[in-house]
Amino acid sequence: MNPYAGVVSSLRTAWLAGKTRGAEHRVSQLEALGRFLEEQRGPILEAMASDMRKPPLEAELSEILLVRNEVTHALNSLSSWMKDEFVEKNLVTQLDEAFIRKEPYGVVLIIGPWNYPLHLILVPLVGAIAAGNCVLVKPSEISRGTEKLVAETLPGYLDKDCFAVVTGGPAETTQLLENKFDFIFFTGSAQVGRGVMAAAAQHLTPLALELGGKNPCYVAEDSELESAAARLVWGRCFNAGQTCVAPDYVLCSPATQEKLLPALGRAIARFFGPEPRESPDLARMVSDRHFQRVRALLGSGHVALGGQTDEAERYIAPTVLADVQPSQPAMQEEIFGPVLPIVTVPGVDDAIAFINSRERPLAVYVFASDSKVVQRVLERTSSGGFGANDTLMQMTLLSLPFGGIGSSGLGSYHGRFSFDTFSHRRACLLRRPGLEALNSMRYPPYSERKMGLLASVSQVKRKGGCSLQ
Known part of the structure; x- marks a missing residue:
């Protein structure tokens, strides 16, 4: 028997x-989740420190505060989210009730990643609870400290009949996915996501895939380079670059690269001091394997800034690679480390063509003082999200959906979008049992007259004229 069949x-x-x-x-369960965040704050910070030496401020912000905001927002909004949504009716159904009921899927599975090991299971869990589901949570085995904390502590706060946590690696996850779930929410790599999707297909299970990709950032020549450099370094080095929406590479002209490099160097020194290795504000790679993978990418282009590594500490300095060629290793995979390649292009149209020649990313960023440049990049590219003159910040707004498109993901969440993701929108029409004479026109025997009557009461008519210029 499958080892997870019982749970x-x-x-x-x-x-x-x-x-x-x-x-x-x-x-009650959302409130319990809020208590977990409050009462386990210390152990949460300790787990983050043990997993990747995550700075306390980064852990507090990304793993506690943002999740608490989701809990509070759901508690504030739940009654309105749960209400039936009444819809327009045609002439035939004017005496009836037509509405959308938001119903839970049933038993859902949430599989989390290692880079934000608490945030990326608890934020979807908020949506799953708010929508009324039973939930099985599978944290990442790579972030061992957080996995242990979640497995041993979280079940003590939630209703054990309705929520459970299981642990394990790839073999256990494969066995877990053999079971039938009503919805699956997966965050991780595209490679593993394909396997999850294939497993879900065996049971025709709907799912959301939050994946990643190489997020481009175009820096225009008229940018405020000092602020652009600071925001790029922060977005690239937050959590040591182990962030799915981090800017993954810069596109700019050769002249802009020449001016941007010293600005990036000043930002790195301001944030992390003359020796970033000694800074308490720079996290480490999560594992030896990930350290070795990122270190191998440093041979692309040439190291313009940083480049120092320490395998014993899994330390990689904030690094900028200049004059990187599109064919080089740093441009073939998501970096997931504090390394920023720069690829030079003549101008904005070339940058747009470069972005569009690759898989659609989770985010596209642009730095430009000219709003027309921002709008051109926005209108002519496609991505899960978009940010102008900053990085990462779009994901902090509960009013915006977070998710990818194409190879960067399927589905979205955050705020109301989390509730919608874990809810089935059930179409409901409540008709009166009487007034049968009104239905006679739809019954056989059919006739041209009946067709005309049906068309007159059912047809949707165009309103006004075309407003496009």
Whole structure:
């Protein structure tokens, strides 16, 4: 028997009993999740430090504060989210009720990654709880400290009939995915995402895939280079670059590269001091394998800034690679480290063509003082999200959906979008049992007269004229 069949069956029993459907249960579990964040703050920070020496401020912001905001927002909004959404009716159904009911999928699986090991399981968990689902959580085995914390502590806060945590590596995840779930939420690499999608297809299970990709950043010649450099360094080095929406490479003209490099150097020195290795504000690679992978990318182009490494500490200095060629290794995979390649292009149209020649990324960034340049990049590229004159910040807004497109992901979440992702929108029409004479026109025997009557009461008519110029 599959080793996870029992826990999945137990969750399904709770789901079929309707235990998670009521608003009171949803509120109680969201409040419990908020208590977990408050009461386990110290252990959370310790786990982040043990996993990748994540600076306390970065851990507090990304793993606690942003998740707490999601919990609070869901508690503030749950009653309105759960309400039936009444819709327009045609003439035939004017006396009836037509609405969309948001229903939970049932038993859902959340598989988290290692780079933000708490945030990226708890934020989707907020949406799954708010939508009324039973949930099985699988944290990453790579971030061992956080995995242990979640497995040993989180179940003590939530209803054990409706929520469970399982641990393990790739073999265990493969066995887990053999079970039938009603929805799967996966965050991780595109390679693993394909396997998750294939497993979901065996049961025709809907899913959301939050993947990654190489996020381009075009820096125009008229940019405020000092602020652009600071925001680029911060976005690239936050969590030691192990961030799916980090700027992955810069596109700019050769002249802009020449002016940008010293500005980047000043930002690195201002943030991390003359010896970044000694700074308490720079995290480390999560594992030896990831350290070795990122270090191997340093041979692309030439090292203009940084480049120092220490395998014993899994330390990689904030590094800028200049004059990188599109065919070189640093441009063939998502970097996921504090390394920023620069690829030179003549101008904005060439940058747009370069972006569009590659897979659609999770984010596109542009730095430009001219709003027309910003709009040109926005209108002529495609990505999960877009940021102008900053990096990462779009994902902090609960009012914006977060997710990819194409190879960078499928589906979105954050705020209301999380609730929608974990909800089935059920179409409901409640008709009156009487007034049968009004239905006679749709019954056989058919006639041209009946067709005319049906068209007159059912047809959607165009309003006004075309407003496009």
